[in-house]
Amino acid sequence: MKTIKFPTVLIALFFIFGIVANFYWRLDTTWIAVTNLTVLILFGIHFRLSNKHFFQKIYFSLFTCLLSFCIGMLTYSLHYHPGYKNHYSHFLSDADLMKGTISERLKSNDYAEKYYFKITRINDKKVFGKILLTVPKKVSTEKFHAGDELYIKGELTPIAKSFNPYQFDYASYLEKQNVFHQLNLKAGTYLKAATNHNLDFYVETYRNKLLGSFKIHHFTNDINHIIDALLLGQRQDMNSQVTDNYTNAGVIHILAISGLHIAILYALLLFFLKPLNRFKNGKLLQFIIIIVFLWLFAILSGLSASVVRSVVMFSLISFGLYLNRSGNIYNILAVSMLIILLCNPNFLFDVGFQLSYVAVFSIVWLQPFYRSFKPSRFKLVNYFVDLLTISFVAQIGVLPLSLYYFHQVPLLFFLANLVVIPLSSFVLILGIAILAFNFTIPGLAIILGKLLGFAIEIMNQYIAWIASFETFAIKDIPFSFSLLLIFYLMLTALVLWLYEKEYSRLILFLSSSFAFQILILFTLWQSKQGSEFIVFNNKKSTLLTEKRKDRISVYSNDSLPKENKNLKAYSCGNFNQTLEVQPLQNVLFYDNRKILVIDSLGVYSLNQKTDILLLIQSPKVNLNRVIETIHPKAVIADATNYKSYVNRWKSTCETKKIPFHATAEKGFYKIEN
Structure with a gap:
């Protein structure tokens, strides 16, 4: 008999x-390959043995897992670029x-x-890899485009970790994109050569051509940016205020190409290609056209994690329809995830990928509970009820992830989704139609464009109105990874009990x-243990904190220090302990160590022996003389100083063999007891 199929989800x-x-262990690729081969042989043996038994043996299941x-480990190892000799x-x-x-x-x-820059040569050596290229606007006002070939002289530097405690770790994020170094372009250190007509070049060219067709409508920048985001997922130039409004209203997912957008595009393609079913091989042609269109759209929109997830899923659904088979939705989710992660395992660590799959899984898993609820005989009423219910279910599913990554909960997401989802769907459909008319019937496109612009204006104003109720957006909620895991265990146990009200599930x-x-309670207790002194990397004003158990003393001359985003992140990371704001002093004491602060006035006492010298606000002092006078054990310069001053102080400290720490270069400075 045939072996019983093993669950795809497992x-x-x-x-x-x-x-x-393998992401955490980073084992040798050769060792992993040998292990895979060994396990594959053992798996094959148990596969043959399992065919001889009616009931499947547990050994076959164990070797399948x-x-x-092992294949997961090998996949990550093969996609880890520094593992190759020519990186x-x-x-x-x-x-x-x-x-x-x-x-x-x-x-x-x-x-x-900022750009991603693919290196092809270092001197005369052929290499590969991607870095982060930063181009200051004072160096070049010209924007580079995909395919632009550059010759650059400069030093590659590792991407710094988070410059302040509990902030978003940009270096870790880029590492998961296989980006490990950065280069700050300087004037006279680069030469722009011929354009390389590669895939990146053609993708950007055709994307710009499509989005550039909306210039005939003379929309405002805000409307153009919404169109760019909704149609092709381009948010590079979006106004930060508009982004904050959508975030605070709980509908930022609308601006990211996701399942809703792909579902609308898929439905439109099915509708317009339906007549092909009347012809011989028309069903095959319909399937091919849909797959080609979906993947062209995914490529043009940048192949983000949520887009790829949606396109892979609808490709599998379309394939099932072509074969007249309706696959189990859980298997489709699992197979789509396997396909995506085989091609790019780093997607697993992408927030959009995680939110996308968890939201879809929540909607599918809880479907039996909300599908049976029909409060009215009117379809329109039931449509809006379904809309709210699905939004609520998805929000519950992603709630732990949202708390962990964003530390906030928008309470008015119900009201926002009630209007924005139907309106954004209308905007997307109308936008696709106008995009086609821009090239074929410009006159009709301009007429419809007025309706499109009005709809987007209404949507933006409505979102801004929802976001204005700041008290209904709970922010700065502390949430750790361990709380995330336990929260999901609790939600899973609750749903299992709702499905079957058994005693064992209730106990779980x-x-x-x-x-x-x-x-x-343990996390709160743990956060109150220990003490530390932090010099923040804060550009506008000096920011210092001293944490002692459940109290955080803040030293700053900022008029509104509690509104500082760096301090908010630190407070949230310490589970929102009591903040006591005090004016910045020239002399501070911590753990029997004396900290001397010299500001722009450059005033200090000749008799002040100190352990740590802190330079702020670019004081005009002779550091060599200061060091000989007060004999500090370490010198710190925060981000309020001029860069030229910092470089000069660094050289002085190197000559004197005194540790020097510039927060603008190395990030925050921490003193622990």
Whole structure:
């Protein structure tokens, strides 16, 4: 008899465990390959043996899980770029002249443009790899484009970890994109050569051509940016205020291409291609056209994790329809996840990927509870009820992840989704139609464009109105990874009990709820232990904190220090302990150590022997003389100083062989007892 099929979900789960294990262990690829081969042979033996038994033996199940785990480890190892000998990171000591191409433009700020830069050569050596390229606007006002080939002289530096405690770790995020170094472009150190007509070039060219067709409508920048985000997922130039409004209202997912957008595009394709079913091989042609269109859209929108997830899922659904088979939705989710992670295991650590799959799984898993609820005989009423119910279910599913990553809960997401989801769907459908008319019937496109602009204005104003109720957005909620795991265990136990109200499942739910509360109390107790003194990397004003058990003393001359985002993150990370704000003093004491602060006035006492010298606000002092006078054991310069001053002080300290720490270069400085 044939071997009983093993659950795809379990295979995907152990495959994920393998990726996570190798992400932290980083084992040798050769050793992993040998282990895979050994496990594969054992799996094959037990597969043959299992065919001889009616009931499946547990050994076959164990080796299936083990093989999936090992393949997950091997997949991550093969996609880890520094593991290859020709990766640029192995030639940093010889790096003098680099050649490469721009692959993607990232979100810019007021001071610089940022790009992903693919290195192809270091001196005369052929290499590969991707770095973060920062181009200050004072160096070049010209924006680079995908495919632009550059010759650069400069030093590659590791991407610094988070510059302040409990902040978003940008270095860790980029590491998961296989980006490990950065280069700050300087004037006169680069030469722009011919454009490389590669895939990146054509993707950006055609994307810009499509989005550029909306110029005939003369929309405002805010409307154009919403169109760019909704149609092709481009948010690099979006106004930060608009982004904050959508975030605080709980509908930021609308601006990211996700399942809703792909579902609408898929439905439109099915509708317009339905007549093909009347012809011979028309069903096959319909399937091919849908797959091609979906993947072209995914490529043009940047192949983000949520887009790839949605396109893979709808590709599998479309394939099932072509074969006249309706697959189990859980298997489709698992297979789509396996396909995506086999191609790019780093997607597993992408927040969008995690939120996307958890939201879809929550909607599917809880479907029996809300589908049966029909409060009215009117379809329109039931539509809005379904909309709210599905939004609520998805929000519950992603709640632990949202708390862990974003530390906030928008309470008015019900009201926001009630209007924004139907309106954004209308905007998306109308936008796709206008995009086609921009190239074919410009006159009609301009007429419809007025309706499109009005709809987006209404949507933006409504979101801004929802976001204005700041008291309904609970922010700065402390939440650790251990709380995340226990929270999901508690939610899972609750749903299992709702499906079958058994005593054992009730005990599991109550036990996990009790464990969640105990963990909260333990985390609160743990956060009050120990003490530390922090010099923050804060550009606008000096910010110092002294933590002692459940109290945090803040030293700053800022008029509104509690509104400082760096202090908010630190307070949240310490589970929102009591903040006591005090004016900045020239002399501070911590753990029997004396800290002398010299500000822009440059005033200090000649008799002040000190342990740590803190320089702030660019004081005009002779550091060499100061060191000889007060004999500090370490010198710190915070981010309020001029860069030229910091460089001069650094040289002085190197000459004097005194430890020097510049927060703008190395991040925050911490003193622990």
